Ligand SMILES: NC(=O)c1ccc[n+]([C@@H]2O[C@H](COP(=O)([O-])OP(=O)(O)OC[C@H]3O[C@@H](n4cnc5c(N)ncnc54)[C@H](O)[C@@H]3O)[C@@H](O)[C@H]2O)c1
């Protein structure tokens with residue numbers, strides 16, 4: 001077993017992502033000490049029962065004190081409050097990072113509070129499930145998944161390399177891009193699919209006459225796939241929508257135009273147009289499989305068996 005990469009890692013927020021980090025840090029011996037903090041005493045107690053860390057505090061500053069690496073894993077709307085809380089405790093030379101699903105807003109919220117001498121490197125692991133809370137995490141979550149960094153112009157390359165090595169040892173592949181590009185890309189590949197899922201399941205639920213009977217009884221696998229995404233954490237996704245508003249609205253506008261065109265093809269019986277589109281989109285899935293990316297959401301199946309999640 002190699003030497004720990006960091007003496008002390010502080011995890012602020014111990015839900016799905018924070019607790020998955022705690023588990024993989026422990027399993028792969030990435031830290032000498034894991035300090036856990038979350039604002040809810042009940043969640044903290046549960047983290048302690050699960051033995052996720054070495055010390056526990058509801059005060060994030062207490063956990064962050066003397067830490068070499070601080071990872072903020074809270075809903076993106078709470079980023080500024082957390083940054084303000086931990087700033088006075090951060091030590092010179094520490095690396096401060098996050099896992100938030102949006103990046104421009106997190107940078108705007110956190111950067112003004114980061115003290116001189118602390119390396120702030122925003123990050124986002126593209127790995128998750130629809131579950132939340134400390135029971136939901138598992139050490140394999142980040143395996144063969146991307147972790148994207150959106151470094152700032154003055155980011156120290158050595159700190160970036162050290163954080164990259166940390167995530168590689170968690171199983172992830174690393175990429176970097178600017179925050180605006182990240183937000184636009186994630187709007188189409190992650191945020192829109194969730195919004196569409198929330199919307200279609202909401203529409204089905206509004207059809208009161210069928211909901212309690214036919215929708216549940218006959219839900220085919222296509223609809224079931226949507227219900228998984230639509231079961232994702234409401235706080236997290238409210239914050240994603242509010243904090244990546246411009247990119248999401250841009251992608252929704254394009255989506256709506258394309259949907260109107262599809263609607264028109266169906267109305268006018270334009271089979272050729274429908275066939276061409278469906279052929280093109282089938283090729284997209286094949287490209288994902290050929291690129292070696294997992295497409296069948298293996299995480300949530302495996303996790304559901306091993307760690308029945310509390311939501
Ligand atoms: N769930 C996913 O699929 C996924 C994937 C990648 C990134 N993310 C991002 O990771 C972050 C955490 O998501 P999660 O799925 O682990 O959520 P979660 O709901 O499972 O956990 C969130 C944690 O943050 C804590 N928290 C909430 N507000 C807080 C505050 N003000 N101060 C301190 N702690 C606070 C909660 O107690 C909990 O421990 C979010 O920013 C999300 O966008 C989520």
Ligand SMILES: O=C(O)C(=O)C[C@]1(C(=O)O)C=C[C@@H](O)C=C1
Nearest residue numbers: 101125126127128129130189190
């Ligand atoms: O697999 C899922 O359930 C997810 O929602 C994970 C997912 C995604 O859209 O791929 C969700 C949000 C994140 O920021 C990153 C990953």
